Amino acid sequence: MMSKVLILSCISAVMLMTAAYGAPLSTEELLKTLITDLKILEKSKDKIHLDLYTPNEKQECSWQTLQCYLTEMGTLENEIEDEDVHHLRNIKKNLRSLMDLIPLGTGCKICELNDKKKFPAFHQELSNFLISMLK
Numbered sequence: 146m147m148s149k150v151l152i153l154s155c156i157s158a159v160m161l162m163t164a165a166y167g168a169p170l171s172t173e174e175l176l177k178t179l180i181t182d183l184k185i186l187e188k189s190k191d192k193i194h195l196d197l198y199t200p201n202e203k204q205e206c207s208w209q210t211l212q213c214y215l216t217e218m219g220t221l222e223n224e225i226e227d228e229d230v231h232h233l234r235n236i237k238k239n240l241r242s243l244m245d246l247i248p249l250g251t252g253c254k255i256c257e258l259n260d261k262k263k264f265p266a267f268h269q270e271l272s273n274f275l276i277s278m279l280k
Contacts, residue, residue, distance in 0.1 A: 177279070179239050179243070180275050180276065183272050183275070184272075190265045193221065193264040194224075194263070195224055195264055197261060198216075198257060198259045199217075199261065200213045200214065201270065202254070206254075207250065209256075210274060213259065215237060218233060218236060218237050
C-alpha cells in the first residue's frame with residue numbers, strides 16, 4: 146500500500162513539473178510553433194528596415210542555416226517594437242531548441258557569405274525554410 150502511494154506521489158510530481166516547466170517539444174511541434182510566431186511577427190515587416198544575411202542552403206545544411214537565422218534575430222531585437230519582443234524571444238528560444246535536435250552539416254558556408262536582404266524577404270525565406278523542414 147505504501148509503495149502505491151509513493152508511486153502515485155512521484156507521478157503527480159512529474160505531472161506538476163511538466164505543467165510548470167513545459168514538456169520538451171518534438172521537432173514537428175517546434176516547427177509549427179516557429180511558423181506561428183513568424184506569422185505574428187510578419188505584421189512588423191513594413192517597420193523594419195534592416196538588411197539581414199539570408200541563407201539559401203538546402204536541408205543538408207539545416208543546422209548552419211538555423212544558426213544564421215538565429216544570429217540575425219539577435220540583430221532584429223534592437224529594431225522591433227516592444228509588443229513584438231516576446232515573439233522574437235520565443236522564436237530565438239525555439240530556434241535554439243530545434244538546433245539541438247538536428248545534426249551539424251558539413252561543407253556549409255558561413256552566414257556572412259549569404260546575400261543580405263530586407264526583412265520582408267528574410268522573413269519569407271525563413272518561413273519557407275521552416276515549412277520545408279516540416280514536410
